[in-house]
Amino acid sequence: MSARTPDKGRRYIDSLDAARCNGTWNDVPELARKIAKHAPERKCLIQVARAECHIADYINKDKRPSTSPDSKETKLHDLIPGLLSVMEEDGNFPQDVFQAQVCLGWLHWTLSEPALAASRLPKDFDVTLHMLSGDGQALSSWTEVCIIKGGYMKGAAQALVSGAEDALRTFKSVLPWVSAPVSNSPSGPQFLFWSEQLLAKAAMLSSEAATTDGQQADEKTVEFALRAFRLWAAHPEVKAGDPSSTVQSNAPASPGPRSSIWKAYYIFLSSIIRQEIFVSPSEAPKRVQLSTEFRRVEAICENILIRKTKFPKAEVANKEVEAWVEQVIQNWEILCGPDWRDDDFGEGGQDAFSRNVLDILYRAATKTFHSTLILRRLFHVHAALAEFNLAIKALETYIDLTTAARARAEKSPEAAGELEDNETFARTLAEGIMMLCCFGSFKEAEKSKQLADMLQELLDDLLSRNPTTASANGRVSPDSLSTDGNDDTSMSPVGVSFAYRAIGIGLANWARWTPVNENRTDIQAAALAALERSLASESEECTNVPATFAFGLLLAETRDLNGAIDSVRTALISAQSADDGYGQRPAHLTLSRERDLVPLWHLLALLLSAKQDFETASNACEAAFESVPSVNLLNGQDGKSAPKNQDESGEKSDHWLSSAAVEQSRGTPSEMEPREKESIVELRITQLSLMEIVHGPEYALNHSEELLSLFGRLFTNTELGKEPETKEQDTLAPPKSSAGTTRSIRGSIFGRRKSIRYPGSEIRNGVEANTIPRVPSTSSGHAAADADAPKIQVTDESRGESSEISRPGTTSGSMRHKLHRRDGSIKTPRPQNSDRSLHSTDADHFKRHQRQHAEEGSSMPGNIMPQTARHDGPSSAQYVLPPIPHHYKKQGKDTTPTIKASLLQYASQSCRFDSPTRAVTRFPKVQTQRHSIGLLIKIWLFVAGLYRRAALYEDALEACNEASNQAKRVELLVSGQESSARAFADAGWGGTKSSDELWADVYAERGLLAQEQSEPYDAMNHFEDALMYYPDHPSATVGLANLLLDIYDKSLPAEKPEKGLDTNTTGISLLSSSSKHGKASQQLQLEDSGLPPGPHAGHGPSPNTTPEALNRLAARDRAYGLLSTLTKLGTAWDNSEAWFALSRAFEQSGQIDKAKEVLWWCVELEDRRPIRHWWNVGSGGYVL
Secondary structure (H helix, E strand, O other): OOOOOHHHHHHHHHHHHHHHHHOOHHHHHHHHHHHHHHOOOOHHHHHHHHHHHHHHHHHHHHOOOOOOHHHHHHHHHOHHHHHHHHHOOOOOOHHHHHHHHHHHHHHHHHOOOHHHHHHHOOOOHHHHHHHHHHOOOOOOHHHHHHHHHHHHHHHHHHHHHOOHHHHHHHHHHHHHHHHOOOOOHHHOHHHHHHHHHHHHHHHHHHHHHHHHHHHHOOHHHHHHHHHHHHHHHOOHHHHHOOOOOOOOOOOOOOOOOHHHHHHHHHHHHHHHHOOOOOOOOOOOOOHHHHHHHHHHHHHHHHHHHHHHOOOOOOOOOOHHHHHHHHHHHHHHHHHOOOOOOHHHOOOOHHHHHHHHHHHHHHHHHOOOOOOHHHHHHHHHHHHHOOOHHHHHHHHHHHHHHHHHHHHHHHHOHHHHOOOOOHHHHHHHHHHHHHHHHHHOOHHHHHHHHHHHHHHHHHHHHHHHHOHHHOOOOOOOOOOOOOOOOOOOOOOOHHHHHHHHHHHHHHHHHHHHHOOOHHHHHHHHHHHHHHHHHHHHOOOOOOOOHHHHHHHHHHHHHOOOHHHHHHHHHHHHHHHHHHHHHOOOOOHHHHHHHHHHOHHHHHHHHHHHHHOOOHHHHHHHHHHHHHHOOOHHHHHOOOOOOOOOOOOOOOHHHHHHHOHHHHHHHHHOOOOOOHHHHHHHHHHHHHHHHHHHHHHOHHHHHOOOHHHHHHHHHHOOOOOOOOOOOOOHHHOOOOOHHHOOOOOOOOOOOOOOOOOOOOOHHHOOOOOOOOOOOOOOOOOHHHOOOOOOOOOOOOOOOOOOOOOOOOOOOOHHHHOOOOOOOOOOOOOOOOOOOOOOOOOOOOHHHHHHHHHHHHHOOOOOOOOOOOOOOOOOOOOOOOOOOOOOOOOOOOEOOEOOOOHHHHHHOOOOOOEEEOOOOOOOEEEOHHHHHHHHHHHHHHHHHHHHHHHHHOOOHHHHHHHHHHHHHHHHHHHHHHHHHOOOHHHHHOOOOOOOOOHHHHHHHHHHHHHHHHHHOOOHHHHHHHHHHHHHHOOOOHHHHHHHHHHHHHHHOOOOOOOOOOOOOOOOOOHHHHHHHHHHHHHHHHHHHHHHHOOOOOHHHHOOOOHHHOHHHHHHHHHHHHHHHHHHHHOOOOOOOOOHHHHHHHHHHHHHOOOHHHHHHHHHHHHHHHHOOOOOOHHHHOOOOOOO
8 A cells, every 4th residue: 555645636636626527427436536545634525526426327327217216315315414524524625615515506406406405505606706716726627617517506496496586696696707717617518518507597597587577677687688698609519519409408407408598599689679678778789789699599590490390281380480480570570660770780781681581481481381471471571672573472372372261261161271360361451552552553553453352342241240230321330340259250440440441542542543534433432431431440549640641632632622621630630639648759759750740731731722722821831840840850959049030931941851950860760761751842842832822933933942952951871971973964054144154152053143022012912913023133243141041043134134024923813723824825936946847756856865965954164173972061261051052162172062962962772661561661772762863853843843934944944954964863773774665664663753754754844944935846846755755744745735736726837937938028928828728727627527618629629638737637636636645544634734735626626515524624623723733742642
């Protein structure tokens, strides 16, 4: 027997620690014997090692069948006295005593005695751990394992005995040893095993506690749960193992298999995203980190589900997969909703996240058989990604499967399987109708009509099964289609209201587009009935604002102005009362709801204008700008007070749309959507139109620059701080008439600063119709400087210093839309420079006009330098720049933004529209650019119309040139995607106009401008160009038809007079010519009336066969054909100018009865016609 050797004892002790850390319990007895020989003073260590070996052997043998479990339990119980006695002996090492405590706790856990286990372990781990590490002695590797092992067992025992609060306190004290161990123990199997169990248990307990408490959850608990889950996910064993493993660990109170922990991790992150538990903004992780973490966990959970799921039988529904899909969709609705933005995601943004959800849905579809839920969700996600064609296919497949299952259920309920409930089916149909009506055109209107009929049949069928619930007056009460039970025929009142609203919108939308005028009235009546049912089904506590908007708009289109006004006013009052009742609502939700009311205010203003109450309509516009925004935006939070001396004409309505206010609204989660921005711009255009009616076009022009400034504030680019490369042709040049002069930045959009001044007595309603304010002529170089934003001022440099405008037009006498004024009539023509004839519309002429697009704009003078696109660039010393000016000049390195740089250099990354779900519809970047540029073209053409009606023709031409430049941009965008005739003519989805239609708008305005300048032949050429681009353009068609009818009645020669025409014609020759024309006209009338010609007609050629007569007949017939086609279209069925021109065609062809009928229809349309068309309320039609 050899003597004791301390060095050997130390080596054996280290070997014993290594064996226990590695879990090689077979080596422990021999090592314990050698330690007893070479280090007998370590009795506690030896006793604990032998006890641990017995416990491990018991656990391992317990996994196999045994015939005498009682003897084993008795053997384990016999270990307890020995451990207790050796722990009380003096001279024990603190670490050995701590290991004995953990061994006793493990023993009691093994014997299913959690309460005793918790009592044997240290009462306060913080104190014990501080004592072990406070004396400066290094902790052994097994002691560190025992810290983790003991902390896990005590926390698990406390969770069972005393509750989660004590358990979490223990886990929090031990967690630092897991995240930052001081030795090499993390590489040992036992440390890895027990640390994984502790992290999993801590994460599960803390997440359950936080989820249970909800919004009242402790912030530290939520933070601890996140930290525990992240440490567990980063654990080496978890990263190297199979996440789909369902094997339970042999740890006491095991937290479960890894697959269940991954699922709990995903549920916890989902609760944070849905804000079901409170997370302090200052303590919460960054959104980018959270979204990235969420996507990674979601991918792992999907992988676990797909791997363990098999394809079901045809009659079996895979509930687990469908529940997973619903959970994914609920999270997607939040992450791709208005509260999250692209910046909150990594590469690809929300678009990439939505497409990943699409992939999840398609993979889930491979594990289900004809799942209607997955098809319905595919419809939702495709619609949110603006993939409407795929969304329609998914919807059609969903409808086919659902209707087929319902048909089978009618025959054999047992064979039908589980059916889609009525509420879900009706709501999905309604969502499809809304999507088609909001984003589609004619084809989609037809489809929405079919879906509306199907939904009506479904509701009628449900109503027939519950006949006693129908009210006596035929309307549907809130409980008409709902029952107290949960049978298949029940629907909630909200579902009934939504379904009837969709039916009404679908029918109303089809009434717009139907080519059969005779059916339009009946369709509109059915739509009104459906919307009335929707409003009757609403709850008394809240107002159905979307249904009220659709109902009021349809009443307006059917010319029931009083009913529409009452409906809209009631909705506005109710909405305001609802807002007052929710004073504690989050600011971004309040802003979003308030902006939803802008179309209602706009509709009210148009209704009042249709009743000729222009003052009240103007007040409604101002109320929309003043009452809708929240108090924070009204008062401003940028530290700047609102201007005090603001013009009552409308300047004060911009204070909530100032740069600071708009920027602040962007800072909120509910960022303004392009449809909201468009509705605000449209309301501003209506406000300027009312100014024009009340005060004249010159007055409106002086405020029209606010419109462009508003557009620049609303449609800004996120990269405006950079300096984009600006091409020379993208800069705005002054008018050609300003050649040779130098104008400062103070000038208007076209470089002029001559204002129109109004005496107080001339801007009131009592001004006579034939008088307008005098236009003083002032020099632009001596204009007084002010710090306000520059306005588009009216001037005419071609006039004398003290000339006056001599033309009709202010207040009621200048209303251009009344019947007594024929806009299609022409003025006396004057010699023109162009020699193109009426028939110069061949392909060469069309191509020549296309090549001339780039030549129509003005060139940049040499003293104007290229521009940059910055909002905060300093101005010159003579002028303080407004937020969005429209000209600048470069002085050294100081630059200021231009209309091109600041208004047009924008590229919205995502266009947000309403979708069938809470997720926001985001259009591709090209589509959003087309939408925004199309709106800008509309603004420029509106400004051009103001200039034209103010007789400032050169400025009107410059505005048209600006619109042409923007139309080129749209053309380039389209050609970059697909260069084909179909692509240029296709408007696409989302309410945008096609490239060809935008060009038609530009040419139509050019034609109207030429007509105002008494240049009918140039006007005809422009109208022809417009119809070449878009054959059904309303204003171009009406303008061309009126000119053709003027040719027929000889108000306009068919051919342009020659330049060298001899003006010294004798009276005899004029009389002879007049006589010939009179005879020809008389013969034409006889021919038209079917009467035989007189006896003198047989001598010489017949007058009705001469080229002049044939040209006149062709002009009349073509005008009739154009107008007859136009008035049958949905875009012009209520266009009074088109109908009035058609009455002229009927009159000139001798059909007096038809002419009278059409004229009475014109009287009805004109009597209740608004200042602008009803469709200008918004691009979504009847969908709010």
